[in-house]
Amino acid sequence: MVPTGREYGRRLDNGTYTGLLGHFQRREGDLSMTPVGISHLRWQAVDFSVPLFMDETRVIYTRPTPQADVAGFVKPYTAWVWLVLCACAVLVVLATFIVQVAHDTSTRKPGVGEGDGEGEGEHRPPGANTKETNTPPPLRRAPPTLRRAPPTLRRAPPTLRRVPPTLRRALHWTLGCLLAQSVPWEPKGGVVRVVGGLWLLASFILATVYRSNLKAMLILPSIPLPFTNLEELGATDIPVFVIKGSLADYALSSTSQNSTLGRIRDQIHVSPDIQGNVRMLHQGRTAGFGVMSALRLLVADAFTRSGYCKLYVISKGILPTSISLAFPENSTLIPKVNKILRRLKEFGILQHLYENEVANASECLKPIAATTPTDLRPLELGDFYGVFSVYVGGMVVAGLVFLLEVLIAALTRQRVKKVAEAPAQKKIHSHVTSSD
16 A cells, blocks of 8 residues: 555644544554654654664755866965965075076176176086186177167166076076976075075975975876855755655654754755655755665665766664654554564564665765776866866967067167167258258
């Protein structure tokens, strides 16, 4: 016999009951073949056998699977760590530049290194003649056009000409160490090398930890759950189904709006269609309330069908209760059935039969962080979109900088040409004026 409306039942205003409770109240059945959770409402309508086991209500939902993460390559460190790393790189560049300039200024001899500064700090080949290398090249006579250039276009003093190359070398040194790239220059002087050595050590530690964390994230990816408790469920917009007439249905209908259950009341849809709701659960379209004994059966059945853990259950339950068999009031079958149930419980037969039915649920009910994946997820193209975007962004920035350099060079040439032609035009103008 199937209960009317396929529900456990609820009390109406006239004192009668619907569903399974109504059948027992009208004595249309002798024994419920489905275990029923005991509540005060049901206790007023029917009698129960000895408890079979203790149970509680939890929420079940589709287990998320690892997906391609565009920003996965930056997740070994948090945003604050990346910001601090960038700030430290800027400070190291400035410190290296300032200390190197101070060292060069204090150790420079008169008449030495007064060139353009491009060769400062570079390695000399073995056996090179230091005296000849430090000797400045002979000055050549500049063309007349450049000799007539105004003072504003004359070459800057050697000290000012050495500042930009030193800053460039400090920048290349800092970024090269951080990215594990070779740089054809090394800091000179004890103080500068101390700063460089500390940055080398820090870069080595940062790179090693980054590679280790990235490898761990690829081998054992962290899977964020949509919710792990009722509070987090209330913060989502996930619909939740409740079986009509169940313990959760009664609790949700009688709870306060300010309670934890009351906050998710707008997400609840009550339905007696268990099969339809289970189908929607597997599709990830809804979550569901249910007693843990029934949810374990759903998890085990999903694992048996798919071969992997498709569902997960939150770890904290609500509405603890005893699960028993239901009888009409004052039924003569209760003493006989209780005697059989006690023997089955004492010998562990009931527990053994139940554990056999839900054997496949044991792995899926472990915390997701404690489960070991059966196979590795192959990397998809989406996993590399983040790296590709950084590369493309760098190429775009480099192209813009190149175009800017070409534009500045063209404008500089035009300016030099105009300045160089100005004296000749002035001379021609003076000659024409004197002829007149």
